Amino acid sequence: MKVLEFDEKKGILRLYLEDEDDLWTLQTILKKGDKVIARTSRDVGLGNESRRISMVIELIVEYTEFQSFTTRLRIHGVVTDAPEKYSLKGSHHTINLDVGNEILVIKEKWTKQALQRIYKQAEKRTKILVALVDFDEYIIAIPMNQGIRILSESTLESLSKNSEGVIEDNANKISKEIESYFNEYKPDAVIVAGPGPFKDIVKSKLQGMRVYTDSVSSATRSGLNEILRRDIIDQVMRDYEISKGIRKLEDALANMSKDTGLVTYGLEEIEKAAELGAVETLLVIEDDIPSDEVQKIMESVENKRGEVIIVPKDSPIYFQLRNFGGLVALLRFRLD
Numbered sequence: 001m002k003v004l005e006f007d008e009k010k011g012i013l014r015l016y017l018e019d020e021d022d023l024w025t026l027q028t029i030l031k032k033g034d035k036v037i038a039r040t041s042r043d044v045g046l047g048n049e050s051r052r053i054s055m056v057i058e059l060i061v062e063y064t065e066f067q068s069f070t071t072r073l074r075i076h077g078v079v080t081d082a083p084e085k086y087s088l089k090g091s092h093h094t095i096n097l098d099v100g101n102e103i104l105v106i107k108e109k110w111t112k113q114a115l116q117r118i119y120k121q122a123e124k125r126t127k128i129l130v131a132l133v134d135f136d137e138y139i140i141a142i143p144m145n146q147g148i149r150i151l152s153e154s155t156l157e158s159l160s161k162n163s164e165g166v167i168e169d170n171a172n173k174i175s176k177e178i179e180s181y182f183n184e185y186k187p188d189a190v191i192v193a194g195p196g197p198f199k200d201i202v203k204s205k206l207q208g209m210r211v212y213t214d215s216v217s218s219a220t221r222s223g224l225n226e227i228l229r230r231d232i233i234d235q236v237m238r239d240y241e242i243s244k245g246i247r248k249l250e251d252a253l254a255n256m257s258k259d260t261g262l263v264t265y266g267l268e269e270i271e272k273a274a275e276l277g278a279v280e281t282l283l284v285i286e287d288d289i290p291s292d293e294v295q296k297i298m299e300s301v302e303n304k305r306g307e308v309i310i311v312p313k314d315s316p317i318y319f320q321l322r323n324f325g326g327l328v329a330l331l332r333f334r335l336d
Contacts, residue, residue, distance in 0.1 A: 023073040037104040057082040127187040134219040147314020175205035261334035265324040277304040
């Protein structure tokens with residue numbers, strides 16, 4: 001994401017969207033009543049026929065839709081400005097925003113928390129490709145802000161009498177897939193992990209990329225969740241929220257089991273803690289972000305130097321967090 005212009009007095013932010021994580025981040029800060037200006041297209045009646053015309057319109061936002069791991073954000077609302085000859089003011093319209101598009105977002109007031117999220121997304125971040133491999137199966141994935149994207153998942157030819165030949169063929173197959181995804185997604189690093197020595201064979205075939213290795217119990221989705229908890233992830237993807245969110249929830253659960261009084265959950269309890277400056281880390285599921293109450297809590301936490309971690313729907317901890325009402329806070333001090 002590139003921030004092309006920000007006029008604080010007018011509340012106008014102009015953005016260039018570079019990838020699907022940019023679209024997801026934008027969706028988390030757009031609220032009902034915001035205005036957006038972007039290029040779109042619409043069927044317009046011209047005499048006895050209808051044609052799809054490209055134009056720039058201003059829209060007051062009603063709601064947004066984003067399908068994870070796609071390159072399109074749909075912004076639904078009412079047209080407040082458009083070329084007069086098409087008489088579109090007051091009509092409903094949907095802007096389909098894609099990677100490579102520009103957009104102006106206009107808010108009556110930009111919160112510190114919303115701006116921090118935008119500028120954080122605009123910073124250079126590390127991208128990482130994860131390949132979990134074993135002699136008979138493998139899975140390749142890429143962690144993204146919106147969750148873990150599974151790129152490939154398959155079984156391999158079973159070992160036989162000619163085990164060495166099969167192992168070599170399987171290693172070549174996986175390394176070629178990794179190279180293909182490396183060229184497509186251009187990550188800064190690759191992690192190759194697995195339960196045995198096969199990962200080292202695969203690593204030896206990867207050239208021209210930074211490759212880290214680690215051990216996991218299996219080359220499966222369970223192993224993928226396991227690797228996200230490891231220190232190696234922090235080495236190569238320091239600013240991705242997924243790994244951090246998992247660890248923070250584990251800390252919260254550990255505090256609950258020990259009854260330390262340093263964790264709380266639920267809207268009312270966290271609101272009280274935030275007012276007192278007690279919240280060190282706030283975990284919040286993305287569904288709750290549009291709520292005005294949650295927005296105020298998030299802003300209060302960050303104003304008091306707390307950390308807010310947004311947990312996307314595809315995070316391994318999403319449903320656990322939702323069971324706690326969508327909000328869990330780790331505290332600096334006890335409240336009783």
